[in-house]
Amino acid sequence: MKVVVTGGAGMLGRKLGLELLEQGSLTAADGAASEIERVVLFDAVPQPAPLPDDPRLESVTGDIGDAGQVAALIDGSVDSVFHFAAVVSAGAEADFDLGYRVNLDGTRHVLEACRAGGHRPRLVFTSSIAVYGGEDVIDDRTPLTPQTSYGAQKAAGELLLNDYTRKGYLDGRALRLPTIVVRPGKPNLAASTFASSIIRDPLSGQTAICPVKAESHMPILSPRRIVAAFLHAHEMDGDALGHNRAVLLGGISPSVGEMVDALGRVAGGTVAARVDWQPDAMIQRIVDGWPQGIEAARAATLGFDHDATMDEVIQAFIDDELGGRIAA
């Protein structure tokens, strides 16, 4: 079978694509396990690092906002699509038109391309807890009241995914992701970037600034668990999801102080001491507006796992990204 991963040069898309090659098979539309013959990583930008030498792997650069390119990418030969391509939250706030072009039009192009084949491919769509807004604790019944363009675009994407699924044009599933911790690589412009920096940078010997109070909470999920959740979402029986194909993923919600305490337990006090607490009122205000916790009963019932402890989140990062080595 042939699988397309949009946003395939991004952190999650690339990891998922490589995991698919590792795994070697997926459930096809007919419900049977099928060998993966091709994985196409599609993105607006080139891969950030060389890809493994695997004849099943293909990297394509293109524009998700261009309907023709997406139709050519996702033709009738594609069995499954993982749709990660997006302009992130801060980006969609800064460039309103670009956000709608990529996050809404791009998603419609993917939906239309899936529909055009007439063969009901599986589509796993990346949503976000940005679809909520202003709630302290979110659960499966929390109304969607996004407070960002990104959140509005993701919520609209879910509506369309459900509608195309209901009509039988494709077999959609969507996952609402919490903050991803620990992100490898460099900090980005997101207000949440510090939540990864305060773990990642001390582990490689660098000082990291924490701009919020130790009591600040946020729901998090590790890249390892997110990749597993996307595979699980793809493999499960779509009918188990009922009318609403969007699943709020669970996650622990440690305070920032608890995150740094866990860093000390896993990597030692010297590493944890590299966190430099420098309050930033603007970032504090943004973080105070985020949900402080998730009660994701539905995800648990559907068999989605999450990290059990912050220690586990940190250890997964050390194993997956640092080859087990810490700059102690």
Next chain:
Amino acid sequence: MKVVVTGGAGMLGRKLGLELLEQGSLTAADGAASEIERVVLFDAVPQPAPLPDDPRLESVTGDIGDAGQVAALIDGSVDSVFHFAAVVSAGAEADFDLGYRVNLDGTRHVLEACRAGGHRPRLVFTSSIAVYGGEDVIDDRTPLTPQTSYGAQKAAGELLLNDYTRKGYLDGRALRLPTIVVRPGKPNLAASTFASSIIRDPLSGQTAICPVKAESHMPILSPRRIVAAFLHAHEMDGDALGHNRAVLLGGISPSVGEMVDALGRVAGGTVAARVDWQPDAMIQRIVDGWPQGIEAARAATLGFDHDATMDEVIQAFIDDELGGRIAA
């Protein structure tokens, strides 16, 4: 000031447009009452009946799915827009592409045209209780889980309206309408059409078929109250709506039996006896899936009224559409 009404040849759009002329003024963006100098009724189809001879009134035929036409219609000179244009529920189910073109793309064209002027016009958007799905009683916290393309498109339109409002591009308000009873004119293809027919047709001396059981309930609102609600939504201070500019309108939810009983009280037993009960399993199944009631506390707090009784709904129809005359 200049006002554009999309769907202006439709029942609600035309009524609203004529009511605006009657009323003569609206609150402008600066918060002050302003004289209405022009009302443009825009629709894909011509007016179904001659318009009053009023120099302020203009009728324009065009395509809401064409971005250029909408941009020309809603330019920087337009102060307020009432956006009724839509492919209705059954139509959007029957023609998937047309539904998205009119109900989603058309709404985006209206939003973009409002944004382009840079003057933050007021926009009142027509949503529907079709944004819900499968709930017996709906209230202000009921999650949006549409089970039709029409409902999905309306829910997506609300998300965009909120986002454009949050960004300061326009001043949006949306009303979620229940079933409109009594619709004047001919029956349409909607499953709900009988709810108007069983009142309208007996009042003009014709037999009407009621395809559902007398115990079947549905929330309804009269055209007179809906027009008043649109005017109220336009006039109110948008800040009173908070982040979510969409308001679930209240309405009574009589059983079909109670509707016919009210017809007997208002118009006499001879008229009510013109209802012919012929059960239709398919329509019964559809109606059974509709909400049986609305608890619209927020609308009440915000000053929206609804009909108090079915008798009042029927009397309003007799006064507004039949000139007070009944075929007794």
